[in-house]
Amino acid sequence: MFGYYLDLALRSLKRNKVLTALMVLAIAVGIGTSMTTLTVMHLLSGDPIPARSSMLFYPQVDPDTSRAEHREPGDMMDYHSAVDLWRAQRADRQALLAQSDVRLRVPDLNLPVLITHSLSTTTDFFPMFDVPFQYGGPWQPSDDENRARVVVISAHLNDKLFGGANSVGRTLRLRDTDVRIVGVLKPWRPSPQFYAVAGGRFAHGNTADFYAKPEDLYLPFFSGMEINAGSFGVFNCWIVPEDYGKLENAPCIWITMWVELRDPAKVDAYARFLADYAAQQKTLGRFTHADNTRLRNLMQWLEYNQVVPSDVRLQTWLSFAFLAICLFNTVGLLLAKFLRRSGEIGVRRALGATRGAVFAQCLVEAGMIGLLGGIGGWLFTLLGLWLVRQQPAAYADLAHLDIAMFLITFVLAIFSSLLAAALPALRASRIPLGLQLKTL
Amino acid sequence: MDILPIFSALRRHKITALLVILEVALTCAIVCNAVFLITQRIDRIHMLSGVAEHELIDIQISPISATTDSVPRMNEDLAALRQIPGVTAVASSNQLPLGGSSWNAGIKIARDQKESTLNATTYYGENMLETLGTQLVAGRSLLHDDFYDFDAVVKAGSTSDTKNMPKVAVVTQAMADRLWPGVSPLGKELFMGDNIPITVVGVVAHLVRPSFSDNAVAEYSMAFPIRMAAGRYVIRTAPENRERVLAAALAKLKQLDPKRVVLKKQTWDQVREKFFQNDRAMAGLLLGVCVALLVVTALGIVGLGSFWVAQRRRQIGVRRALGATRRHILRYFQTENFLLATIGIVLGMAMAYGVNLLLMVHYELPRLPMMYLPMGAVVLWLIGQAAVLGPALRAAAVPPVVATRSV
Numbered sequence: 001m002f003g004y005y006l007d008l009a010l011r012s013l014k015r016n017k018v019l020t021a022l023m024v025l026a027i028a029v030g031i032g033t034s035m036t037t038l039t040v041m042h043l044l045s046g047d048p049i050p051a052r053s054s055m056l057f058y059p060q061v062d063p064d065t066s067r068a069e070h071r072e073p074g075d076m077m078d079y080h081s082a083v084d085l086w087r088a089q090r091a092d093r094q095a096l097l098a099q100s101d102v103r104l105r106v107p108d109l110n111l112p113v114l115i116t117h118s119l120s121t122t123t124d125f126f127p128m129f130d131v132p133f134q135y136g137g138p139w140q141p142s143d144d145e146n147r148a149r150v151v152v153i154s155a156h157l158n159d160k161l162f163g164g165a166n167s168v169g170r171t172l173r174l175r176d177t178d179v180r181i182v183g184v185l186k187p188w189r190p191s192p193q194f195y196a197v198a199g200g201r202f203a204h205g206n207t208a209d210f211y212a213k214p215e216d217l218y219l220p221f222f223s224g225m226e227i228n229a230g231s232f233g234v235f236n237c238w239i240v241p242e243d244y245g246k247l248e249n250a251p252c253i254w255i256t257m258w259v260e261l262r263d264p265a266k267v268d269a270y271a272r273f274l275a276d277y278a279a280q281q282k283t284l285g286r287f288t289h290a291d292n293t294r295l296r297n298l299m300q301w302l303e304y305n306q307v308v309p310s311d312v313r314l315q316t317w318l319s320f321a322f323l324a325i326c327l328f329n330t331v332g333l334l335l336a337k338f339l340r341r342s343g344e345i346g347v348r349r350a351l352g353a354t355r356g357a358v359f360a361q362c363l364v365e366a367g368m369i370g371l372l373g374g375i376g377g378w379l380f381t382l383l384g385l386w387l388v389r390q391q392p393a394a395y396a397d398l399a400h401l402d403i404a405m406f407l408i409t410f411v412l413a414i415f416s417s418l419l420a421a422a423l424p425a426l427r428a429s430r431i432p433l434g435l436q437l438k439t440l
Numbered sequence: 441m442d443i444l445p446i447f448s449a450l451r452r453h454k455i456t457a458l459l460v461i462l463e464v465a466l467t468c469a470i471v472c473n474a475v476f477l478i479t480q481r482i483d484r485i486h487m488l489s490g491v492a493e494h495e496l497i498d499i500q501i502s503p504i505s506a507t508t509d510s511v512p513r514m515n516e517d518l519a520a521l522r523q524i525p526g527v528t529a530v531a532s533s534n535q536l537p538l539g540g541s542s543w544n545a546g547i548k549i550a551r552d553q554k555e556s557t558l559n560a561t562t563y564y565g566e567n568m569l570e571t572l573g574t575q576l577v578a579g580r581s582l583l584h585d586d587f588y589d590f591d592a593v594v595k596a597g598s599t600s601d602t603k604n605m606p607k608v609a610v611v612t613q614a615m616a617d618r619l620w621p622g623v624s625p626l627g628k629e630l631f632m633g634d635n636i637p638i639t640v641v642g643v644v645a646h647l648v649r650p651s652f653s654d655n656a657v658a659e660y661s662m663a664f665p666i667r668m669a670a671g672r673y674v675i676r677t678a679p680e681n682r683e684r685v686l687a688a689a690l691a692k693l694k695q696l697d698p699k700r701v702v703l704k705k706q707t708w709d710q711v712r713e714k715f716f717q718n719d720r721a722m723a724g725l726l727l728g729v730c731v732a733l734l735v736v737t738a739l740g741i742v743g744l745g746s747f748w749v750a751q752r753r754r755q756i757g758v759r760r761a762l763g764a765t766r767r768h769i770l771r772y773f774q775t776e777n778f779l780l781a782t783i784g785i786v787l788g789m790a791m792a793y794g795v796n797l798l799l800m801v802h803y804e805l806p807r808l809p810m811m812y813l814p815m816g817a818v819v820l821w822l823i824g825q826a827a828v829l830g831p832a833l834r835a836a837a838v839p840p841v842v843a844t845r846s847v
Contacts, residue, residue, distance in 0.1 A: 022739055025739075030736075103502055113502075115701060204654060205803070206653050241594075311718070318726075321470050322736075325736055329736055332744045335747075
């Protein structure tokens with residue numbers, strides 16, 4: 001029966017090519033725009049590290065003594081608190097992070113001086129965030145406190161400096177210090193760069209830069225502090241510091257910390273530990289808002305910082321409204337198409353076709369339009385994503401269609417064409433037979 | 441033209457009529473808001489900067505390492521740059537209008553005020569306002585004797601020594617209007633962080649911030665008499681000399697210190713271009729969606745119009761046989777479309793308003809100005825009429841003889 005319906009549908013589609021083309025085009029354009037934005041949205045709002053995100057937490061304390069009233073604690077930590085919490089080693093894994101730009105030279109290569117983004121962190125950073133290595137590996141845990149002069153570099157930098165060869169053991173000069181390469185990463189592109197989204201909620205939706213490439217240099221935290229002192233970005237200071245080159249005791253927040261906690265009991269225990277630490281600091285006179293601590297998990301932290309750019313959200317809404325209009329259009333055109341065939345349907349009904357059979361046949365026809373629209377929509381999506389890649393946004397190079405989104409394109413196309421066909425098909429199946437036969 | 445017969449005909453095609461109405465309404469709602477969004481972006485792109493737009497060059501070098509002689513070395517650089525033929529002014533600044541991330545400070549207008557009244561960008565650098573080409577509208581600019589070195593100010597700040605602290609500032613008109621509405625800001629005092637008063641001595645017409653997301657606060661900037669070797673030089677020269685001066689300046693800086701790294705070298709036009717590139721992309725995208733929407737709606741009207749004409753061939757034939765002219769038939773379909781479009785537009789205006797309310801809540805957009813609604817209405821009426829013209833002409837071409845067939 002289905003084969004017969006398909007045959008009928010094909011004949012019907014061929015009979016009025018212009019109307020068919022209009023419907024297919026409407027669905028294709030609607031699907032194309034909505035799948036383009038949906039793909040971008042899917043890329044930007046997804047879980048950057050699905051296997052581990054539920055175990056990763058972002059502790060916050062409130063060291064700001066200048067505020068009278070209670071507010072959300074600052075997005076980063078002061079050096080003192082962060083290092084205290086890290087040294088306590090109360091989580092399964094913990095990492096300190098601070099970003100800075102550093103001047104880079106390779107002593108034995110004749111290349112111009114580069115200014116590169118660097119991350120000073122502790123060795124747990126790599127296993128905690130599933131960072132893949134191409135050559136070598138992370139530095140030893142003891143290297144953190146020993147201020148070892150070692151470095152891990154990105155695949156991108158390794159390609160640029162050493163043509164992609166194994167560069168473990170080679171030396172880089174960062175500012176005035178020589179460091180030895182111990183590891184080279186594989187290409188790694190978390191989307192967003194989830195460990196560096198602090199302050200996102202103050203960005204009024206201009207958060208595209210959170211999707212930029214990660215740093216090129218990874219240094220042991222305390223080594224980085226020494227090598228590149230004075231270059232670290234400061235999130236906020238409540239009193240102007242004496243010297244931006246020595247922020248260790250400054251009344252400023254500029255360090256971030258991540259912890260890995262593998263089960264809920266450990267999360268509760270860590271939250272208690274954090275509260276106890278803050279209370280203890282209050283008795284020491286360093287904190288005034290001791291009860292103001294937070295322990296958000298990764299996805300909560302991303303949501304809190306509103307990392308999905310507002311332009312992207314707006315585009316998604318817009319494209320779905322556009323799809324809705326395309327579907328209204330298709331409903332109208334299908335209605336026209338089915339009712340124009342009233343005579344034919346009347347004959348089929350008179351020859352014994354049930355209403356259900358007429359309804360099913362109309363849906364098969366609509367499904368076929370949906371399938372054709374899906375193919376067109378897929379092509380339009382590829383075109384749309386190509387256009388996104390030409391845009392000046394940091395996430396532009398990420399915009400590619402994956403298998404899931406490819407399948408969703410067709411599911412959405414067929415589903416929406418069936419939805420659009422439901423009403424016209426219902427009308428067509430209700431055509432009274434006698435009346436139509438008379439006018440043949 | 442009698443519209444009652446049209447209504448009674450439409451009542452027999454409720455669903456199709458409703459579809460046209462809904463399509464027009466949705467299109468109206470979205471196009472009104474999208475056009476409003478586009479104009480918002482365009483306003484932003486054309487925002488007044490307050491600086492000599494086509495005359496500035498920005499050079500950023502890696503900060504001279506933290507030695508004690510950074511200010512003398514900066515002065516040496518500035519003197520060398522000033523000597524390049526064609527250069528009219530040079531300044532060293534901590535940041536540049538529309539240049540990206542900014543240095544801001546919370547501003548209070550009374551001693552011991554708890555929360556800041558507003559957050560403003562603080563521009564440092566001697567001769568900075570003159571080099572940028574800002575227009576002084578009241579008071580005076582910052583003078584040589586007002587200036588202090590950054591390191592001395594920081595040291596003074598931590599020891600609460602008021603002697604080495606800047607005492608005056610120049611603010612923008614926008615900032616003055618917000619802090620002291622309706623009053624002359626000259627001589628007024630403002631406070632940052634600590635309780636040391638800073639006197640406003642001058643007002644410039646416009647000076648945009650290095651970065652902002654809300655247009656309303658785009659011009660909250662002030663110039664502070666602080667000298668700082670931040671490695672950012674602004675050079676002013678005639679537009680036609682920019683390329684040559686930029687090349688000469690780079691050569692000069694390299695010659696003074698071959699070891700330093702040039703981070704950025706650009707004309708200010710490029711800075712501006714880059715700052716607004718996202719807005720330009722978004723405006724282009726919205727425009728594309730608007731055009732696509734209107735085309736899809738027009739196609740829908742063509743499709744349904746054709747269907748109706750085909751369905752009513754016999755009635756049209758009868759009317760023609762009974763004496764209706766071609767013009768009557770044409771008018772009939774045109775009026776029908778006009779009625780449907782009008783109902784759709786009325787509905788669409790209500791929806792446009794609703795969409796705007798949502799955007800105001802979620803995207804911090806201002807209210808949709810009323811004038812967009814009649815404009816949207818006219819556009820949709822025109823599109824409706826243009827779309828229905830083809831089917832209506834085909835209807836008018838139906839010969840009266842059709843009435844005699846197959847009745």
